[in-house]
Amino acid sequence: MVYKDYFFDEPVFDLHDGGYVPLEKTDVPEKPLNIPTLLQPDKIEGNDIYYTVTAQEGETQILPGKKTKTWGFSAPLLGKTVVFKQGVHYHLHLVNKLPEVTTFHWHGLNVTGPIVDGGPHAPVYPGGSRDIDFTLDQPAQTDWLHPHPCPNTARQVWNGLAAEVIVTDQEEAKLPFPRNYGVDDIPIILQDRNYHDNQLDYKADYDMDGTLGKYAVINGTINGIFNVTTQRVRLRILNGSNRREWRLHFNDDHQFTQIASDGGTLPEPVELTKLMITTAERDEVIVDFGDKKPGDVVTLMSDDIPILKFKIGSYSRQDVKLPKCLNVIPKPVVTPDSKIVHTVMSGMDDQVRLDGKLFDMQRIDRKQKIGDTILWDVTNTNDMDKGMIHPFHLHGCQFLVLSRNGKDVYPNEHGWKDVVGVNAGETVRIAVKFSKFGIYMYHCHILEHEDTGMMAQIEAYDPDHEHKFHLISMEEM
Ligand code: C2O
Ligand code: CU
Ligand code: CU
Structure with missing residues (x-):
């Protein structure tokens, strides 16, 4: 069974909103898709791993001409990708080099609130830091790190703060999924922005129902192209937008397989040609380009706007059939008197x-x-x-x-x-x-x-x- 719709109710798609800003086709020259680098540990002591994450200002070449002032986690824009392994005890040194208070929210991590999970009760003041630690005890999944200061989350994310977090475990490691980071396992952070003389201006674009931009910016790249060197590519899609829903499909309706949602591996693979992702959701999909030949280009679209190209290179053939059962998810016990x-x-x-x-x-x-x-x-x-x-x-x-x-x-x-x-x-x-x-x-x-x-x-x-x-x-x- 291949599903060919977005599932959600069409009359309430964001494009019907009065303040909707449609994505626009861009004439910004094509550029290789940015792949955020992996955050490296400060030290490893047995089962204890230490990281520092710094919220910082920076500059990024997004458009031709002047660089854009941006914010990021241990990077000028977005953030380095953080990898956590199930069972490991992590010590995080969180540093704020921004000119204002922020927090470090681990969206999706099963860690305690209100401090460790970095919600609004865990401020880190400018020039300050906070140390947290936790044992990671949840299955493999794609999560993310974003600020959560009340009430400035939206502006800080708009300025650039958002990083992907990859959780790995031994069960998922047995499944025939691509997992070579940056090669066949890539983050896809979906965002939309406007630029004013190459700069972000949150106030100018602010919309109380959710701020939108006309440029599709993926991993910080506009009009990106990814060179495919393997038959199958795993996309860890994160909707890191303030508001926008992305209605994804390929220009040629190429089929793909969803293997995971926010909290990890799905019970069964789901075959799709369309995927709608609302804000903060994560969907992992595998795209098998086995029917393409070197030189072919497949374009990822949102509605009718091209947002990212995949250029097929030469790859060694590797036909993989996913097992029918990927993960066992216990049914919650629901009785007529369940609360x-x-x-x-x-x-x-x-x-x-x-x-x-x-x-x-x-x-x-x-x-x-x-x-x-x-x-x-x-x-x-x-x-x-x-x-x-x-x-x-x-x-x-x-x-x-x-x-x-x-x-x-x-x-x-x-x-x-x-x-x-x-x-x-x-x-x-x-x-x-x-x-x-x-x-x-x-x-x-x-x-x-x-x-x-x-x-x-x-x-x-x-x-x-x-x-x-x-x-x-x-x-x-
Ligand atoms: Cu309360 Cu992603 O946040
Ligand atoms: Cu959250
Ligand atoms: Cu709402």
């Missing part, structure tokens, strides 16, 4: 609310016992215009998507997720279980909605270990 809680995302522009409220850093909005599986019914009320998709994100765990308006979930939603796009007028049921006590954010991942206050926090508690958390206020940011 259901409700969360409502509503509004657009300055009317956005989560459960009718705006974010308050010192208010705990909900509690859940660790180890319990609770069903969350996440509703997007369709109460303004035609409504829009709100991508719902939860820190501190990976959840399973059980139903959409009581019906089946999309075919590529059978794996672990930490973001789910909720259509207008829809209720998505997810099964949520926390394993570590802490304070965790949940919010819409349209960054401007998050900054406006479409965010709340939950305490995952351990009845045997009472713990008082210090919640800072907005003034302390």
Whole structure:
């Protein structure tokens, strides 16, 4: 079975939004796709690995002419790719060389909040640093690092702060997936920007419903080309945009196979010709170019705009058939008396609310016992215009998507997720279980909605270990 649609409801695609900025074809000269380098450890001591990550300013040649002032993690733009291995104890030295406060949020990592996971309660002030450590105990997946200071996440990401994080484990390592970083296993960080005299100007482009740009910028490259040297290429796609949904397909409708979602390997490979990815989601796909010959060019598109070319070189033939079962995902135990809680995302522009409220850093909005599986019914009320998709994100765990308006979930939603796009007028049921006590954010991942206050926090508690958390206020940011 090959799926040929985007699954989501077409009437609420972002292109129907009043403030929509369409991507434009570019005349910027073609350039090799930037592949962020891997972050190297400061030291390795047995099972302990030490890294330093620095939020910094820099300059990047994005357009011809003047360089663009950009921000990045241990790099002028975006960030070095961080690789974590399951079972290893990591020590991270987080340094802020920016002129303002920031945080280091490990989106998708199963680490404790509100400090280690780097949400708004873990500020790192300019010139300062913070040290965190954790044992990585989750399966192989693609996550990311981005700032999360309240309420400046959107501007800081727009300025460039976003890095891919790759988690590896021994199970995934046995699967016949490409995993040669930069060669046949490549990050694809999807972003859109505008430039004003070659510079970013967040204020000028600001849109309360999510800031958009007309240039497709992938890994910091406009009009990039990737030289394919293997038959199969694995793309670790991250939607690192503030707002934009990407509707991906190849110019020749070339088929590809999705193998993973946010939280790791899917139970079964899913064959697709189209893929829509909402903000902050990750989708890993394998593209088999076995039907192409050297010199062929295949173009990745979003809607009808070319965004990245793949130039086929000579490769040694290697026909691989993926196993039917890739991963075993335990079904959550749901009984008729399973507890259901409700969360409502509503509004657009300055009317956005989560459960009718705006974010308050010192208010705990909900509690859940660790180890319990609770069903969350996440509703997007369709109460303004035609409504829009709100991508719902939860820190501190990976959840399973059980139903959409009581019906089946999309075919590529059978794996672990930490973001789910909720259509207008829809209720998505997810099964949520926390394993570590802490304070965790949940919010819409349209960054401007998050900054406006479409965010709340939950305490995952351990009845045997009472713990008082210090919640800072907005003034302390
Ligand atoms: Cu990717 Cu609370 O964020
Ligand atoms: Cu997150
Ligand atoms: Cu939203």
